[in-house]
Amino acid sequence: MIILVINAGSSSLKYQLMDMSCEKPMAKGICERIGAGGAVTHKTSDGRQYEGQQNIKDHKAAFEIVAKLLTDEKYGVVRSLDDIAAVGHRIVQGAEIFKKSELVDADVLQKIESLSALAPLHNHSQAQAIKACIETFGESKKQVVVFDTSFHQTVKEEAFLYGLPYEYYEKYGIRKYGFHGTSHRYVSARAAEILGKNLKDIKLISCHLGNGSSVCAVQNGESVDTSMGLTPLAGLLMGTRCGDIDPSCVVFLMEREGLTAADMSKIMNEKSGLLGISGVGSDCRDVKKAADSGNKRARLALNMLSFQVRKYIAQCVAAMDGVDVLTFAGGIGENCHDLVISVCENLNFLGAKVDAKKVLDISGGKQGIISSEDSKIDILIIPTNEELLIAKDVVSLIS
Numbered sequence: 001m002i003i004l005v006i007n008a009g010s011s012s013l014k015y016q017l018m019d020m021s022c023e024k025p026m027a028k029g030i031c032e033r034i035g036a037g038g039a040v041t042h043k044t045s046d047g048r049q050y051e052g053q054q055n056i057k058d059h060k061a062a063f064e065i066v067a068k069l070l071t072d073e074k075y076g077v078v079r080s081l082d083d084i085a086a087v088g089h090r091i092v093q094g095a096e097i098f099k100k101s102e103l104v105d106a107d108v109l110q111k112i113e114s115l116s117a118l119a120p121l122h123n124h125s126q127a128q129a130i131k132a133c134i135e136t137f138g139e140s141k142k143q144v145v146v147f148d149t150s151f152h153q154t155v156k157e158e159a160f161l162y163g164l165p166y167e168y169y170e171k172y173g174i175r176k177y178g179f180h181g182t183s184h185r186y187v188s189a190r191a192a193e194i195l196g197k198n199l200k201d202i203k204l205i206s207c208h209l210g211n212g213s214s215v216c217a218v219q220n221g222e223s224v225d226t227s228m229g230l231t232p233l234a235g236l237l238m239g240t241r242c243g244d245i246d247p248s249c250v251v252f253l254m255e256r257e258g259l260t261a262a263d264m265s266k267i268m269n270e271k272s273g274l275l276g277i278s279g280v281g282s283d284c285r286d287v288k289k290a291a292d293s294g295n296k297r298a299r300l301a302l303n304m305l306s307f308q309v310r311k312y313i314a315q316c317v318a319a320m321d322g323v324d325v326l327t328f329a330g331g332i333g334e335n336c337h338d339l340v341i342s343v344c345e346n347l348n349f350l351g352a353k354v355d356a357k358k359v360l361d362i363s364g365g366k367q368g369i370i371s372s373e374d375s376k377i378d379i380l381i382i383p384t385n386e387e388l389l390i391a392k393d394v395v396s397l398i399s
Helices: 059-071 106-114 123-137 150-154 166-172 181-195 248-257 261-270 273-278 284-292 296-320 330-335 337-345 356-361 386-398
Strands: 002-008 013-019 024-032 039-044 049-053 084-091 142-147 203-208 214-219 222-226 325-329 378-381
Touching: 002 123, 002 386, 013 059, 013 386, 024 059, 039 059, 059 123, 084 123, 084 386, 106 123, 123 142, 142 386, 150 181, 150 222, 181 203, 181 214, 181 222, 181 325, 181 378, 181 386, 203 296, 203 330, 214 296, 222 296, 248 261, 273 284, 273 296, 284 296, 284 330, 284 337, 296 337, 325 330, 330 337, 337 356
Parallel strands: 002 084, 084 142, 203 325, 325 378
Antiparallel strands: 002 013, 013 024, 024 039, 039 049, 203 214, 214 222
16 A cells, blocks of 8 residues: 655645555655745655656645656656555644544645644644645545654543633643654654563663654553654754743833844744854754864754753653653754754663663664663653554554
């Protein structure tokens, strides 16, 4: 069975075509700068590649380009669109409405749109992308939506509520939702598989560290707590996001600088994090290079991130009253070896010990156990594979 997996943004469309008989990608690519010019990158599993500038006026045009490339005589991997059994879409915000993945119908689409206020940069554009996909592939092609938030619907009230008047939760749904659920769900299951353990018998902490980062406590295979909140802004220092701050900082800066709500949102989401602290950039690789060259602010940014990851790991330990397994995933978690070692070397209270040589041996999409023989907990690096998990959900639903 062949499944097309879509991750749409307001101006981009990432895709991956999965062959579920072997659970491997056949092709993947991205349409970028939608509505503002356009660029396309398409790669097949056997090494064929297309890159080009194209005018992509909207998501409908992007899907038409994807459909053409997937069936193209030179760059294609299927004979026709009929070979594709169904399409799976990543949706950021499902709130309390969607506790699991769903087949798309008019009612589901309307509900996704209704949650746009909770994810203004994502839900509306993702709903529009689904409509464009249906127009391109036909109404008979089954569509499935998989939500970033659904994995965290097992978090209890005492963990997801904020100390605001309860009426705001009732009126507006203001609470912690958590994100990266698809990644945390995949990594925790894969870790149990690698260790030969039943996921329901272990307490696991999943660290998804990338341009966006979050830490999640997984007990009995369910999310117990997570670092992100109402939006993906909360929690750890990230590429351009500030993470947790005293809420009074917002009011203080708005008053002192004469900022609007939109101005303040832009500062916290786009000008903070590794970029704001280091002054170098938002990419951890650039920040590390600068730190290694003696840039003190770049070193400070990395130290802050390491400290905050450890702090959230400790919070997850408290939430589960213990931990058996610790995992790292995401662009930073998989490739920034120094940061992973720094985090683990300062977890002596857990009896966690990492083998630096094992860490350095894992790169280029590899996975493995990095804890030393005398470590009291298992520590692993596992490249996340959200596309595979989405495709699995699609197969499950359409079957």
